Amino acid sequence: MKQGLVFPLAAVMAAALAACSQPAPPADNAPDVVGEPLATRAVMIGTEGPSLPACSSISRVKDGGTDVYWAPGETRAVKARLAGGARVSLCEAAENDAWFGIVFSAPGTDPDMCGVGKSVQNAREYQGPCRWGWIKGGTVRLGG
Template sequence: MKAALLPFAALLVLSACADPEPATKRAPGGVQAGERLDAAEPSPTARPVKIGEGGPRFAACQGRGRVGNLRGGTLVVRDAPFDEAKQIGSLEENAHVFICTRSLDQQWLGVVVASEDGMKPIAVRSSEAVQDGQGDATPAPSAAGVDCGVTTPVRTKRSYAGPCLSGWVENTFVAVVAR
C-alpha cells in the first residue's frame, strides 16, 4: 500500500510547485512587454553624447548645424547611433544643433539641441499661445532661455549632462553652418 501511495504523493508535491497559466501573455525574458524598459529610462544600448573632444582650449561642441532636407517629416533623435535605438525626441526643419561628436562610421552625429546662441529653445504650447483677432495663434512672450553649456570650453572629455536635449541624429539631414 505504501509503495502505491509514494508515486501519488510525489505527483501531488510536484503539481503544487507548478505555476498556473498566466492571465496575460509574457514576452521572452519572463516579463510583460512594457515592463522591461520604462519610457523614461535609457535603453541598455544607450550611448551618451561626448563633449570636450577638442580639448580645454576649444568650445565643448565645436560644430554647429542646421536640420534640413526632411521633405515634410521630422528628424528622429535617438539615444544611440543606430536605427533600432530608442527615440528620445524629434527635430523640425531648420532646427539648430551643436555637433559634439560623431560615430565611428561617420553616419551619426552626437548633437545637443539649442538655438544659435547656445541657449535651450523654449517650446510654446498651444495653451500658452495668445489668440489674435483672426484666430491665429501667436507665441506668448518667453523668458530668457537656459544655457546649454556647450559654447564654452570644458576641462576634460565627458558625457553631456546639461539641461538641453542631446542624442544621435543621421548625418545626412544636418548641414554644418558657419559660426
Template sequence: MRSILLATFLLAGCNFATVESNVQTPDAQETPEALAPSARGVRVGEGGPGFAACQSQARVDGPQAGAGAVPMLDAPFDGAAMVVALPQGAALRVCTRTIDQRWLGVVVPREGVDCGVDARLDRPRTYAGPCASGWIAANAVRLTG
C-alpha cells in the same frame, strides 16, 4: 653555440597547449536584450581645453527636401529609442561623431537656456546639461558654422 642554447631555453619555456574555455556564449534567441542597442550619451569636450565643448553648429536638413521631422535617437543605431522628433530647420550643436561618420552626437539648444556647450572643458565627458542631447543621422544635418 650560446645562441642555440639560449634559443632552446626560450622555446622550452613556451607552452603551446590549447586552452579550453568553459564560458558559453548565449544564443541570440536566448537573450535578445543583449543584442539591442543601449543608450549612449553624447561626449562633449573632445576638442580639448582650447575649444568649446561642442565645436560645430548645424541645422536639421532631412535627406529629402520637404521631409517631415527627423528623429534624434538615444544611441547611434537605427534601432535605438527616439528621444525627440526634430523639425526641419531646428538648430543643433554638433559635439561628436561616430567613427564611420554616419551619426552625429548633438545638443539641441533651447531659447533662453545656457546648454553649457560653449564652455571649455578640461577633459571629455558625457553631456549632462539642461538641454536635450542624442544622436542624429549625419545625412539629415547641414553644418552651418
C-alpha cells in the same frame, strides 16, 4: 493519440516550420518601441581639447526634420523629433560620421543656455541642462 487532435497538431507544426523559414526583417525595419531603449550612449563633449568649444559646430537640421535616438545605431526607440531648420550643436561623431552626437535646447528655450559654446577642461558626458541624443549623418547642414 485521439483522432481529433491529429489535424490541429499537424497544422501547428506546419505553421511553426513556415515561421522558421522566413528571414528576419532588416534592423532599420524594426518597429518603434515604447519605454526604455535597447541601448543608450551619452554624448561626449570636449573631445576636441580644452582650447576649443565643448561642441565643435552649430548646425541646422535639413528640411523634413530628423529623429533623435538614444545611441548611435539604435533606431528602435525615438527619443525626440526635430523639425527642419532646428539648431543643434554637433559634439561627437561616431561610426565614420554615420552618426552625430548632438546637444539641443527644448522648444522655446535659449540655445545658448546649453553651455557647449565654451570649453571644458576634459572630455566628458554631457549632463545638461539641455537635451542630447544621436542623429543619422546627412540630416544636418553643417555650420548652418
